[in-house]
Amino acid sequence: MYKAGVLTISDKGSRGERVDGSGDYMVKVFRDLDIDVAKYEVVADEQPLIAKTLSLWADSGEVDFIVTTGGTGISPRDVTPEATRSVLDKEIPGITELMRADGYNKTPTAILSRAIAGVRGNCLIINLPGNPRAVEEYLDLLMPVIPHAIETLQGRMGDHP
Numbered sequence: 001m002y003k004a005g006v007l008t009i010s011d012k013g014s015r016g017e018r019v020d021g022s023g024d025y026m027v028k029v030f031r032d033l034d035i036d037v038a039k040y041e042v043v044a045d046e047q048p049l050i051a052k053t054l055s056l057w058a059d060s061g062e063v064d065f066i067v068t069t070g071g072t073g074i075s076p077r078d079v080t081p082e083a084t085r086s087v088l089d090k091e092i093p094g095i096t097e098l099m100r101a102d103g104y105n106k107t108p109t110a111i112l113s114r115a116i117a118g119v120r121g122n123c124l125i126i127n128l129p130g131n132p133r134a135v136e137e138y139l140d141l142l143m144p145v146i147p148h149a150i151e152t153l154q155g156r157m158g159d160h161p
Contacts, residue, residue, distance in 0.1 A: 002150055004030045005039035005063040007053055009071035009080050010130065014044040021132040022069040029139055038062045045071050050083035058087070058123035064150045065123060067139075070130035072115040080127050081114045088118035088125065095126060095145070099138050106137065122153040 008023035020042050027037050039057050043049050050071070057063050071080030085091070095117035103110025115127035124146065128135050 001034060001036055002064045002147065003036045003038040003062060005057045005066035006030070006037060006041075007039075007050070007057070007066060007068045008042040008130075009045055009050055009068060010042060011044050011077065013042040013070075022128070022130055022135045025132050025135055026067055026069065026128075026139065029136075029143075033143070039066075045077040045079055047079040047083045047086075050080060051086050054084060054125060055087045055120070058120040058125065063123060064154070065146060066125045067128055068126070069128045069135055072113050072127050072129050074112055074114065078114070081116045084116055084118070084125055084127055087120050088116075089120055091116060091118040092124075092149075093117075095142065098141065099128075102141055103134065103137070107134075110134070119153060124149050124153060 006023050006026045008020045010018060012018035013020045023040065023042060027040060030037050039062060041053065043053055054066060057066055068080055071078045096115045099115065100111050100113055113129055115129065117126040128138050
């Protein structure tokens, strides 16, 4: 069983002024897939807070992967990619390249996303947008890849044929 962390980045959500539709949806999807949601939190759009939370979760060994939602756009308060990049050991650009390309076919403005993905230690971290519909579409796109990435990071994959 894999262990997930779900981190929602939302000023209004962190103050209780907005329901966390995207994070709640991810938690449901992961539980339906028998993935243990070991960590879940809603934090404000503050780069140091986001970076600290990602670092603590990734380094704790309590999660195999972390999926964030929110703060990936181009507004002045969108700082999730910067916070994420600051804690990564390696980036995995193919994940977000696929997301933007697939998203563009449905919504051309998807290419404005600055989401990134990468690795800290043996933990996979992926930024998703804050829109619940986009989260649904991107999780469908990424779930076939996430187990392979986790197993590779944790050294559970054998040699390639």
